[in-house]
Amino acid sequence: MITYCILKKNLNKDLVVVETGFSILAFFLGPIWGLFRKLWVYSAIGIAFLSYCNFIFIVYDVKNFFVLSSIASSIFWGKFARDLYIQKLIKKKFKPVKHVVANSKEDAIIQFLIESK
Secondary structure, three states: EEEEEEEEEEEEEEEEEEEEHHHHHHHHOOOHHHHHHHOOOHHHHHHHHHHHHHHHHHHOOOOOHHHHHHHHHHHHHHHHHHHHHHHHHOOOEEEEEEEEOOHHHHHHHHHHHHHHH
């Protein structure tokens, strides 16, 4: 079972369902995942961080520095990417309504709609 966060925009009653917790896809794709979710600032910082670490690795020949910084970046993105996306939605006037535990997004929406009536 997976936990989902249901966010709702009051005026036009738009519902957004976001899975919470660790993201394997964000872990492997990092800032690219952020670009697909339109997290421009965080993606730019992530790309700049990895570029700077690569520069240090090349110029100063520090062994394993880029590998360790890449692992740190992956852990950050895996752990916090979905939270950053939820914060972006909140800034766009979406309000978290409920956390639902379900097998899929569709089940989460159905469970939410049943409980809200």
